[in-house]
Amino acid sequence: MKTFTKIAKIYFSPSSTTRKIVDEIANKFEGTQEEYDLLNVAGGNSPKEFDDDTLVIVGMPIFAGRLPKTASTKLMNFKGENIPAIAVVNYGNINIGDALIELNDILKENGFTIVGTGATVSQHSIVTDVAADRPDEKDLEKLNEFVEKCREKLDSEEFEDIEVPGNKPYCEYKKVQLTPICDESLCTYCYECVSSCPEEAIPDMDPGQTDADLCSACTACIYTCPEDARYFTGDLFERMKERFLTNFNQRKESEFYL
Ligand SMILES: Cc1cc2nc3c(=O)[nH]c(=O)nc-3n(C[C@H](O)[C@H](O)[C@H](O)COP(=O)(O)O)c2cc1C
Ligand code: SF4
Ligand code: SF4
Numbered sequence: 385m386k387t388f389t390k391i392a393k394i395y396f397s398p399s400s401t402t403r404k405i406v407d408e409i410a411n412k413f414e415g416t417q418e419e420y421d422l423l424n425v426a427g428g429n430s431p432k433e434f435d436d437d438t439l440v441i442v443g444m445p446i447f448a449g450r451l452p453k454t455a456s457t458k459l460m461n462f463k464g465e466n467i468p469a470i471a472v473v474n475y476g477n478i479n480i481g482d483a484l485i486e487l488n489d490i491l492k493e494n495g496f497t498i499v500g501t502g503a504t505v506s507q508h509s510i511v512t513d514v515a516a517d518r519p520d521e522k523d524l525e526k527l528n529e530f531v532e533k534c535r536e537k538l539d540s541e542e543f544e545d546i547e548v549p550g551n552k553p554y555c556e557y558k559k560v561q562l563t564p565i566c567d568e569s570l571c572t573y574c575y576e577c578v579s580s581c582p583e584e585a586i587p588d589m590d591p592g593q594t595d596a597d598l599c600s601a602c603t604a605c606i607y608t609c610p611e612d613a614r615y616f617t618g619d620l621f622e623r624m625k626e627r628f629l630t631n632f633n634q635r636k637e638s639e640f641y642l
Contacts, residue, residue, distance in 0.1 A: 385539060389415055393418065393419050394443075395421065396582075397443065398607065399607045400607065402506070409470055413535075422454070425581075428461055431463065434463070442459070444487055446481065462494060466496075468496070470501070470531075472503065476507065476508030476515055500537065501546055501548060502638060506519050509607075523638060526640075530642075546642065559601070560600070564614045566591055567615075574611075575589075580604040
């Protein structure tokens, strides 16, 4: 069986579901794990070239049918001539849009050989009643079957170009026009939200404020806050919730391509 010295995990995961998927995949392989957390303001900013004997696992959430802009920009810094990569986009049961083809294009452009790729479904990080508590047991079973097939393919060393759904040019990247509010009566000024924000949208000493122009609605600060002081509210959020629960609450399944 093909073995690797290093398993490099690259992910952007504001509400932690994408990280969970990446960990599930990585833990099925032997080798020392290295992490590249692109949510971290400093993470992924400098060029990185992987050595032979590395398997790369990449996980990205889908934002408005695309990869989050900050994440895709950083991902372009990772290069690996013929380095095998397993790459997934992770979405909240609404739509994949062009994110899967975008992820595959970036990795191929940077030299990686895609072993297996796909789109997994997880709890929607904004409207949490959609795909609530996913990935569940059934999702993880399907994911494990996929990883098993990736292992077989790595052993066979036969890698053909994988076709994935999506359009070119990609759909236009649209920022979701939501910004979390901070309930200062709950806030204990721990500043965890400030350091969690990939866009530096929360001023250093003033977590009560958020710069709406910088905020990408990624949800990291909401999931980080130990006091549940940060959340989305307002008409647009309520309308989004109603629309998603009415139109997109039927279970979609993960899909994989090898
Ligand atoms: C700004 C934003 C945009 C999103 N856009 C989509 C989308 O277009 N389609 C979809 O199905 N889910 C969408 N989602 C849901 C996330 O893709 C999903 O919850 C994913 O599991 C989040 O990953 P994370 O837990 O690693 O943050 C969006 C979430 C956010 C925060
Ligand atoms: S302020 Fe906006 S961009 Fe920053 S962590 Fe919170 S939701 Fe994400
Ligand atoms: S993480 Fe929550 S409690 Fe801590 S500063 Fe931010 S809003 Fe306040």
